[in-house]
Amino acid sequence: MGKRIIYMDHSATTYTKEKVVDAMIPYFTRHFGNPSSIYSIARESKQAIDTARAQVATALGANPDEIYFTSGGSESDNWAIKGVAYANRKRGNHIITTTIEHHAVLHTCRFLEKEGFTVTYLPVDRYGRVDPADLEKAITDKTILVSIMYANNEIGTLEPIPELAAIAQKHKVYFHTDAVQAIGNIPIDVKAQNIDLLSLSAHKLYGPKGVGALYIRNGVRIENLIHGGGQERKKRAGTENIAGIVGCGAAIELATADIAGHNARIRSMRNRLMEGILDTIPHARLNGHPTERLPGNVNISFEFIEGESMLLWLDDEGICASTGSACTSGSLEPSHVLLATGLPVEISHGSLRLTLGDANTEEDIDFVLEVLPKVVSRLRDMSPLYQKTTKDGGSHV
Template identity: 70%
Template structure:
C-alpha cells in the first residue's frame, strides 16, 4: 500500500475532537425548528430554554454539581479568563495575590500576566521532572493576601494529572478559592467538585467530541466573582449575550456521552497508548517520554527525540497522513520550545524535538501499527541530515 492510499491517522485529540453523530443529532432541531431566543417569554421560545436547561443539568451531573452552579460561555479560554479576572475583581479589597503553576495553559497564564500589570502579584509554582505540582509548594506560596489558587487538572501537552484534591484541601485550609482548568480532563478523569474541593472549573466542548465555540464555568454557590462579559441579563445575569442554543445542547449531550463510562474508555485508549509508548521507546534510541509515567491522561504520549526539530517531524508525518502536534495546538506554529517542557527541566534543544500523539475514540490498533511503522523511519531520516547528530552517535537507521 502506498502512503497516499493510507487513510489519515488523526492523533491530535488534545487539540480538538470530531463531533459525535449523537451530538450533531441533538443539536439539529435547534438550528431550525427550535430557533427561538431562550430569553423570550412566549411558548415558542420555551423549547429553546428547555434545551439549554437540560444541557445545564447534564453538565452539572458530570461534575457532581448543581445546575444553578453551571454557566455557559464560548469556550475554555473564556471560562479561564472569567474565573481568574472575575475573582480578582471581586476580591481586590481582600487581597491581590494569585498562586498558579508554570505549566498552565496560556488561557490561565496570560490573564495572570494581565493582572500583574494592574498591580496583582502572581506566584508561578515550579513542577517536578514529570510536570507535577507539589501541594506543599502550594501551601508555602499562600499568604494572607492570596485570593485564588489555579492549577489545571491535567496538562494539555504532557498529559500529567495533578493532585487536584490535595491542592483543593490546601487552598480551603487557608480560606482561599481554588480554580482548576479541566479542559483536557473532562471525559478522561472522574470529577466531583465537592470531593476535590473545587470552587471554579473550566471546560470546553470541543475537547470531548462536542461543538467548537462552547464551554462552561462551574462556580460554587456563594463564590464572589465579577462578570467578564457585560450586556444583557443572560445566564442569570452572569454572562451577557444571546445563548448559543445549538452549541449548548451539543455540549450537554457530549459531556453526557463522555462521562458515561470513563473507566471503560480509559482502559481501551490506554492500552493503545501504552503500546505506542513502549514500542517507540524501544525502537527509537535517544528518546524520552515526557510527563508522568502513570499519572497521565489515558490518551497522551509525548516524546522528545534528540537531534531533531519537532516541526520537521510534523511535516514528514503529515506527508504520511499522520496528524500530530509538537505541543499545545494554540502555540504549535511558534518556533519557541514548549514552556511546559522547559518547566520540567528538559534542555532547550531537546524541548525543540517534541512530539505529542493523543489518541481518541476512533483510533484503532491499525492506526497504532501504522504510526509505529512510520515514526522510526521519520526520526532516522531527520537524524541523518541533522547537524546536531554526533558523529558516530546512536541513531535509528532509515530503511
C-alpha cells in the same frame, strides 16, 4: 482513493459525535426561539438549555444553578481568574498558579499583574507535577485565588487536585482548575474535591467548538466578564448559543457515561504506542509522568531532530500529530511546559505529542510504529550533530 488519515491530536480538538450533532440540529431549524422571549418556541429553547445545564452539572457533581455556559475554555479561564480577582480585590491581591498552565491562564495572570495583582508561579518537578508543600508555603494572608490545571494539555500529567484544593480550602482561598483536558478522562466531583471554580470546553470531548462552561460554586464572589443583558442568571450577557449548549450537554453526558471502560481501551493502545516508540527509537525520552497521566497522551522527545520537520514528514504519511515546540504558532521558543520540567532547549525542540481518541484503532498504532522510526531515522541522517555524537557514543538525554 484518498490517502489514509490517522488522527492523533485529540488534545487539540475532537470530532463531533453523530449523537451530539443529531441533538443539535433541531435548534438550528425548528427550535430557533430566543430563550429570553416568552412564547412557546422560546420556551422550547430555554428548556433545552436547562436540560444541558443539568447534564453538565451531573457530570461534575454540581448543582445546575452553578453551571454557566461560555464560548469555551479560554473564556471560562478568563472569567474565573479575572472575575475572582476583581470581586475580591479589597480582601487581597495575590494569585497562585503554575509555570505549566495553558496560555489562557498564564496570559490572564500576566494581564492582572499589570493591574496591580501579584502572581506566584509554582514550579513543577521533572514529571510536571506540583508539590502540595510548595502551594502551602506560597499562600499568604493576601491570597485570594489558586488556579491549577487538572491535566496538562502537552505532557498529559495529572495534578494532585484534591490535595491542592484541600490546602486552598484550609486557608479560605478560592480554588480554580482548568479541567479542559480532564473532563471525560478523569472522574470529577467538584463538591468532594473542594473545587470552587472549574473550566471546560465541549470540543475536547467530542462536542462542538465555540462552547464551554464554567462551574462556579454557590457563594463564590465573582465579577461578570461580559456585561449586557440578563442571560445566564445575569452573570454572562449575550444571546445563548442554543445549539452549541445542547451539544455541550449531550457531549459531556456521553463522555462521562463510562470513563473506566473508555480509559481501559485508550490506555491499552497508548501503552503499546509509547512502549513501541521507546523500544525501537534510540535517544528518545518520555515527557510527563509515567503513570499519573491522561490515558491517551504520548509525549516523547527525540534528540538531534526538529519537531516541525517531524510533523511535516508524518503529515505526508497521513498522520496528524503536534509538537512540543511552539514553532507552529510563529514562535522560535520551545514549549514552556517542557522547559518548566527541566528539559534542555535543544531536546525540547524535538518533541512529539500523539494523543489518542475514540476513533483510533490498533491498526493505527501499527501504522505509526511502522512509519515513525523511519521518519526519525531519515531526519537524523541529515543531522551532522547526530552523526558526530553517535560516532563518539554520546547522548544529551
